[in-house]
Amino acid sequence: MLDAKSDTPMFTADDAVCPVHAKPDHPAIPPARIGILVANLGTPDNYDYWSMRRYLNEFLSDKRVIDYSPFIWQPLLQGVILTKRPFSSGAAYKSIWNEEQGESPLMTITKAQTEKLRDVLVKRYGADVRVDFCMRYGNPSTKSKVEEMIRDGCQKILFFPLYPQYAGATVATANDQFFRALMDAKWQPASRTVPPYFDRPSYIDALAQSIERAYGAMDTKPDVLVCSYHGVPQRYLMEGDPYHCQCQKTTRLLKERLGWDDTRITTTFQSRFGPEEWLQPYTVEEVARLAEQGKKNIAVCAPAFSADCIETLEEINEEIRESFEEAGGERFTYIPCLNDDDAHIAALEEVIAENLSGWI
Incomplete structure (x- = not known):
C-alpha cells in the first residue's frame, strides 16, 4: 500500500496472526x-x-x-x-x-x-x-x-x-x-x-560510464575533469576520519578506469563552512585557477554524492560555474550524479x- 502524500510504501500488519500455540489474547505477529x-x-x-x-x-x-x-x-x-x-x-x-x-x-x-x-x-x-x-x-x-x-x-x-x-x-x-x-x-x-563502497569496481565503472557518456556528447573534450567532493574540516583527517583518503582513492581508481594521466583529472573539495581550514584545494578557488592557467573548458562531477542535491545543482552548477567564468573560463560542464542510472x-x-x- 502507498502513502498518498509521499508515494512511499506504508507498511501494515494486515497479515499478522496469533501464534498457533499461544493463548487467544496473544498479540498478533506478522510473518518474519x-x-x-x-x-x-x-x-x-x-x-x-x-x-x-x-x-x-x-x-x-x-x-x-x-x-x-x-x-x-x-x-x-x-x-x-x-x-x-x-x-x-x-x-x-x-x-x-x-x-x-x-x-x-x-x-x-x-x-x-x-x-x-x-x-x-x-x-x-x-x-x-x-x-x-x-x-x-x-x-x-x-x-x-x-x-x-x-x-x-x-x-x-x-x-x-x-x-x-x-x-x-x-x-x-x-x-x-x-x-x-x-x-x-x-x-x-x-x-x-x-x-x-567507493572502491567497488561496479561503482567505479558506473561512474566512469557517466563520464564517458558526457564526453561522448561533446564536440570538444574538456581540458580537465574536476572531481569535487563535499569538504570537511582538515582536522577531521588528523583525528582519524578516512574521508580524505577515500576521496583521493576514488579519483585515482576513476582515472585508472578511464585510462587517463594525472593532467586530465583533479580532486577538489567544496562547501566550506566556518572559519577553520577545510580539506583543500577548494573547488571554488581551483576552477578559477584553472581558468587563469588557460584551462578554458572543464567538466565537474561530484563522486561523493549518490544523488543530485543542493550542493550539486546549486553550488556546483551555479556558484562554482560563476567562479570559473569570472576568471575567464569559457565552457563549464556539470556531469550529473549517478542518481537512478541503471x-x-x-x-x-x-x-x-x-x-x-x-x-x-
Whole structure:
C-alpha cells in the first residue's frame, strides 16, 4: 500500500496472526521479513523560512556535523545563523525545487532510486523483502521508517547510508540515528550497516560510464575533469576520519578506469563552512585557477554524492560555474550524479546482496 502524500510504501500488519500455540489474547505477529533501509542526508519540506529553519536547526545541531562546544555553538546557531541563513538557503532551494512534485530534487531522485532497488530486490529475493528509504534530517525520518519496518515484521534490517565514502559527518551520523531508533524497539531486530563502497569496481565503472557518456556528447573534450567532493574540516583527517583518503582513492581508481594521466583529472573539495581550514584545494578557488592557467573548458562531477542535491545543482552548477567564468573560463560542464542510472542501481544491488549474505 502507498502513502498518498509521499508515494512511499506504508507498511501494515494486515497479515499478522496469533501464534498457533499461544493463548487467544496473544498479540498478533506478522510473518518474519527482512528490511533494507537506504538513507540519504535529508531535505527541507519546503523552501519557506520556517521549513528551512527547522531543517537547518536539526542539521546544524548534529554534533557529528558541527562539533564545537554547544555552549559556544548553540547561542550562535539559535541567534544570528538561524535568523539569517533560512532566507539565503531557501532562495537556493527555490532555484532548484521540483515544483511539479512539490519537493526537492534529492527527494525525487531518492524515491526513484528506491523504487528501482525495490523492483530488482523483490524480483531477486521475493515479496518478503521490504525496501524503503529514510532521511537523516527532515522527512521521512529514520525513526519513522524503522518503526514501520518493525511493525511489518522485519526481524532483520540492513541499513545502507548512500554515501560511497565514509565520513563521520555522513555515514556515522546516519548510523547513529538508526541505532537511536532501535533503542526504542521492544523487539529489536538484528541489524547490519553497510560499509563504504567507493572502491567497488561496479561503482567505479558506473561512474566512469557517466563520464564517458558526457564526453561522448561533446564536440570538444574538456581540458580537465574536476572531481569535487563535499569538504570537511582538515582536522577531521588528523583525528582519524578516512574521508580524505577515500576521496583521493576514488579519483585515482576513476582515472585508472578511464585510462587517463594525472593532467586530465583533479580532486577538489567544496562547501566550506566556518572559519577553520577545510580539506583543500577548494573547488571554488581551483576552477578559477584553472581558468587563469588557460584551462578554458572543464567538466565537474561530484563522486561523493549518490544523488543530485543542493550542493550539486546549486553550488556546483551555479556558484562554482560563476567562479570559473569570472576568471575567464569559457565552457563549464556539470556531469550529473549517478542518481537512478541503471549501472548505479546494479552496483547498489551488488552491495546489498553481499551484505545480506547469511540472512537470505
